[in-house]
Amino acid sequence: MRKTLLVGAAIVMIAPFLYMVSVSFMGESELLRWPPPLFPTSPTTANYAAAIAALPFNRVLLNTAVLAGCVMIGQVLTSAAAGYAFVRLKFPGRDGTFRLMTLALILPTIFLVIPRYLMIEALGWIDTFPGLISTELVSVWGILFMRHAFLMQPRDIEDAARLDGAGEWTLFWQVTLPLARPAVTALAVLAFMDQWRNFLWPLMVTRSARMEVAEVALARLHGDYAANVPYQMAAAVLVSLPLFLVCLIASRSVMAGVRFTGADARL
Amino acid sequence: MASVTLRRLSKVYDGGVQALHHLDLEVRDGELLVLLGPSGSGKTTILRCIAGLEEVTTGEVVIGERVVTNEPPAARDVAMVFQSPALYPHLTVRDNIAFPLELRGVARTQITRRVLEAATRLHLERVLERRPGQISEGERQRAALGRAMVRGPQLFLLDEPLSRLDAQLRIELRGELLALHRALGATMIYVTHDQTEAMTMGQRIAVLHEGRLRQTGTPEEVYQRPADVHVARFIGTPGMNVLQGKGRGTGEKADGGRVIEAGSLAIPIELTTYEGELQVGIRPEYVGLCAVDKGVGNADVLVVEPLGSETLIHLNAGGQPLVARVPGFADVRVGTQVGVKVDRRRLYLFDSAGAPLG
Numbered sequence: 001m002r003k004t005l006l007v008g009a010a011i012v013m014i015a016p017f018l019y020m021v022s023v024s025f026m027g028e029s030e031l032l033r034w035p036p037p038l039f040p041t042s043p044t045t046a047n048y049a050a051a052i053a054a055l056p057f058n059r060v061l062l063n064t065a066v067l068a069g070c071v072m073i074g075q076v077l078t079s080a081a082a083g084y085a086f087v088r089l090k091f092p093g094r095d096g097t098f099r100l101m102t103l104a105l106i107l108p109t110i111f112l113v114i115p116r117y118l119m120i121e122a123l124g125w126i127d128t129f130p131g132l133i134s135t136e137l138v139s140v141w142g143i144l145f146m147r148h149a150f151l152m153q154p155r156d157i158e159d160a161a162r163l164d165g166a167g168e169w170t171l172f173w174q175v176t177l178p179l180a181r182p183a184v185t186a187l188a189v190l191a192f193m194d195q196w197r198n199f200l201w202p203l204m205v206t207r208s209a210r211m212e213v214a215e216v217a218l219a220r221l222h223g224d225y226a227a228n229v230p231y232q233m234a235a236a237v238l239v240s241l242p243l244f245l246v247c248l249i250a251s252r253s254v255m256a257g258v259r260f261t262g263a264d265a266r267l
Numbered sequence: 268m269a270s271v272t273l274r275r276l277s278k279v280y281d282g283g284v285q286a287l288h289h290l291d292l293e294v295r296d297g298e299l300l301v302l303l304g305p306s307g308s309g310k311t312t313i314l315r316c317i318a319g320l321e322e323v324t325t326g327e328v329v330i331g332e333r334v335v336t337n338e339p340p341a342a343r344d345v346a347m348v349f350q351s352p353a354l355y356p357h358l359t360v361r362d363n364i365a366f367p368l369e370l371r372g373v374a375r376t377q378i379t380r381r382v383l384e385a386a387t388r389l390h391l392e393r394v395l396e397r398r399p400g401q402i403s404e405g406e407r408q409r410a411a412l413g414r415a416m417v418r419g420p421q422l423f424l425l426d427e428p429l430s431r432l433d434a435q436l437r438i439e440l441r442g443e444l445l446a447l448h449r450a451l452g453a454t455m456i457y458v459t460h461d462q463t464e465a466m467t468m469g470q471r472i473a474v475l476h477e478g479r480l481r482q483t484g485t486p487e488e489v490y491q492r493p494a495d496v497h498v499a500r501f502i503g504t505p506g507m508n509v510l511q512g513k514g515r516g517t518g519e520k521a522d523g524g525r526v527i528e529a530g531s532l533a534i535p536i537e538l539t540t541y542e543g544e545l546q547v548g549i550r551p552e553y554v555g556l557c558a559v560d561k562g563v564g565n566a567d568v569l570v571v572e573p574l575g576s577e578t579l580i581h582l583n584a585g586g587q588p589l590v591a592r593v594p595g596f597a598d599v600r601v602g603t604q605v606g607v608k609v610d611r612r613r614l615y616l617f618d619s620a621g622a623p624l625g
Contacts, residue, residue, distance in 0.1 A: 156353035
């Protein structure tokens, strides 16, 4: 019973994706038939060639990779450092700050977008990479995630390291962080995927085609070629391909990290 | 190597729990002292205070000649082995052992040599390149020992390091630890709740109960002359029987002398000055069985545990539990009544608060 449900759910989730791939190989007129065909009658790669030319593919991919890559590194560093501080360091106002920060999770992103935009504009960073990236470098969710991962670590190892002569910095870099590797990997992958699909913020803060990222480019394509669905599907397949690869490679470590097996790291 | 002195050491945890009460303890240079007590008695807290992992509320910690109460752990030059091996799982055994040396900036060639020395002594040569997850539990605990000894600390703190190992391995490592202590001549403080381990390892044993030091002495002293009823109960497997009783009688010969009434037993004693509530202790080996009404009273047999060389018989003497240890196999059946005899020269008398009498 449970298996049937799971298989059903998996089909529901994967079917649109497969259909997207199928449609991307159809001719423009093919979809106009009723009922719409499931598979292309004469598969063509012409949509891909056209989409690559229209996107422009290289530029968009590069921009998105820079955004996702920088944010991934930034979020891992800030989340790990802040998470560690909230767990292991004692400083005045620590718990108050932490509570205040978690409150930020309640706010919908849309609330924060306008003040952020105003700040970036005041800095003169509109339509630049610093403007695109800087606001995404700290993630409250990421801090909570890393804090939890550190909380689950056995205290003995840290005590042993202190006795071995490790200071706070050594402890963080050489003991605590390597021990939290599953969580770090999971956070990195999730941050990367999240930014690859980021739409609202890049839409607001970038203007020129030179700065366009994947989701924004797709939206533009949708506006430009609303009637040509196979064409749009080809573009969608192209920009989700890197994400798909990341998923394939990292799914196992993401699962491990999310399940916090980092906590029962074998001793 | 160094001596350790604790002066009026108290520790109150954040929640208000007082783990240690004004504790005074002296560990001699080169000594292996065992801290023994049930869980929650404060043994581990003492170690952590000595190591600097726990802040002391009041009192002083002195290592050698130096007061280290407010020094950070790294500055105290002590090594600790935990209940879990607490190895760094992402490093090989070699790197684990080398870690404290690397942090101290010891030269490469010296590190290699010293790691190999430690590994040879602990029979770890074959697993040096493996990670902690790939070696056995015993090897992990040895590796933790290696990491502790490689930098030649003044003091070793061992927090129940063998408790997670199986019985056979425990005996083996116990022997190795003793050999290591002799070879290094190091001062060691060894925490355990296992009194067999304490008796076999400790040159002296410090018995703790509820954050207070009850007695410090050689294994023989704490066994033969327990300082109070807690020590008496805790030392020995099983521990001493302690019966709640009442002194009665006039002390005149005609009256049969004085008697302690405890449950269904009436035990004659020679104590002449005490009346009223008291506790009487007797080790299981000095309790014997006889025919009904032939001893100092009768008791019901609750459980019989034949161990081969001896048998433990758990009795109920009028509501008071009593264990008898008799040699070989005993011919008694659960549910029957037996007579109880005691060796009167082996009685320990405590007042109702647990302090020894007479």
